[in-house]
Amino acid sequence: MAFARSGPVRSEAARRSILQAAAELLAERGYESLAIEQIAARAGVGKQTIYRWWPSKGAILAECLLEGTMLDGRLDLPDTGDIRADLRDWLGRIFALLERPEGEGLLRALIAAAADNAEVGRRLRDSLSGSESVSGRLARAAGTAPNLTPVAPFEEIAEALIGAVLLRALSRTPVEPGDADRLLDAILGR
Amino acid sequence: MAFARSGPVRSEAARRSILQAAAELLAERGYESLAIEQIAARAGVGKQTIYRWWPSKGAILAECLLEGTMLDGRLDLPDTGDIRADLRDWLGRIFALLERPEGEGLLRALIAAAADNAEVGRRLRDSLSGSESVSGRLARAAGTAPNLTPVAPFEEIAEALIGAVLLRALSRTPVEPGDADRLLDAILGR
Known part of the structure; x- marks a missing residue:
């Protein structure tokens, strides 16, 4: 520019x-x-x-x-070496954002922007996890969770995880205790 | 009314x-x-x-x-008793919709409507699978796939599956051969 x-x-x-x-x-x-x-x-x-x-x-x-003008690092995926703990921490911050009206509004506004504008659409997924992509992190954690075998479809697992969060915002489903753990059970296996 | x-x-x-x-x-x-x-x-x-x-x-x-004025039964989840085959058939029709500009446009327009209107948001998830919810079907198929144990979080697994489809529409990711199978591997296990 x-x-x-x-x-x-x-x-x-x-x-x-x-x-x-x-x-x-x-x-x-x-x-x-x-x-x-x-x-x-x-x-x-x-x-x-x-x-x-x-x-x-x-x-x-x-x-x-x-x-990074929006979401400014608040949703960075941490890296402690424990994939489940890191994802639980990250999901916890996303769900906390969804529980505040202005946070839920921001996420839904971003989804609307992504629906309208291709570039926003392409960037939204990666913007939700900070500097490292969720799929990259899952791939590095191969072997540490039942569903994360070395040949697991990491890209699709990441899409399922991030997609579930977006659907949560769209469907106005209230966040309940244990939701993050159930979603991680669904994605990583138990 | x-x-x-x-x-x-x-x-x-x-x-x-x-x-x-x-x-x-x-x-x-x-x-x-x-x-x-x-x-x-x-x-x-x-x-x-x-x-x-x-x-x-x-x-x-x-x-x-x-x-059912929109999508009019085209995305009904079939019921042959084989959950993986039924979901592959259903995902195949959704991905075929995404490959046509007017279909992708309709899905993105529905997502934008859901972002703006709470009632559309609440109904979008169920509207994508026809008369039976995806989570209900997954629960009935408990025991038939590695991730579908009798105590699996069926609601969250369904959210992950439908969310992945919506994210696909938002991120304009082109559909590649094998995508439906990889997503099913991610969701159901292999």
Whole structure:
């Protein structure tokens, strides 16, 4: 992305303000009613500045995901060497997010953005687990859980785990004690 | 739902026209740009007729899901007594849907509707498998697959399976040969 018209320092500050404003407004209002005008107003830039750099609100949100402007490390998958404990910790933080209205709203808004914008869709899965993909972590843990045999379909197991979390947000299923453990039993075996 | 103002026969015809128009337009245009005006125009009714019966486009789509106006039996989970074969058949039809642009668009539009409207969200999961829930079918098949022990968390296994399908639609992952079998290996064990 080029920032030729204004100086690079000022452009970078504006770019960060825009990403921050977009992330905040998405969490507050959801995806459908999010408008470029609102993002511009909150970021203190003109609408044309935004349109010069991004073709759509979805494109801004895709960049937010890539840069960690949203979810900002809160959902990083830890690495203690114990895959079940690490996933339980990670799921616990996701479920805690789902139990707060603004957290559930943010996750549903991200799903709506992913449904509308291909780039957000491609990035959402990886953005939920931080720097390492869930499938990569599962593959490294091969042999440590009944379903994680050395030839297990790690990509599909990761899809099932992350997909279950997204479905939970979409179906408004309340989180109950033991849910994370039951989901891990389903995914890793007992 | 009461249809007091006009005769019941005429109201029922209008109601069905509205549901049909909403389902068609959702598939054609996606959720975000779907508008009550368009639904009214295609159904040949006034906008006020729609607003008298439903508070929002999401509410219309929730009723479409409940009545089977969308997906109309194409995704029914068969019951041959062989759970793996039944699920492979069902996943095969979902993946075939995802491979056609209009099918993928419809599924993503439904996900966007579910993100925005709680009732659509609650119904989407069950609507994908027809008359019997996936978890109910898994429970009936207890003992027939490595992960389907009699005390398996059937609800969570079903969530993982359906969630993986939704994530597939969101992440625009192309369907490859063997995908259904790998996902079934991940969910049912090998």
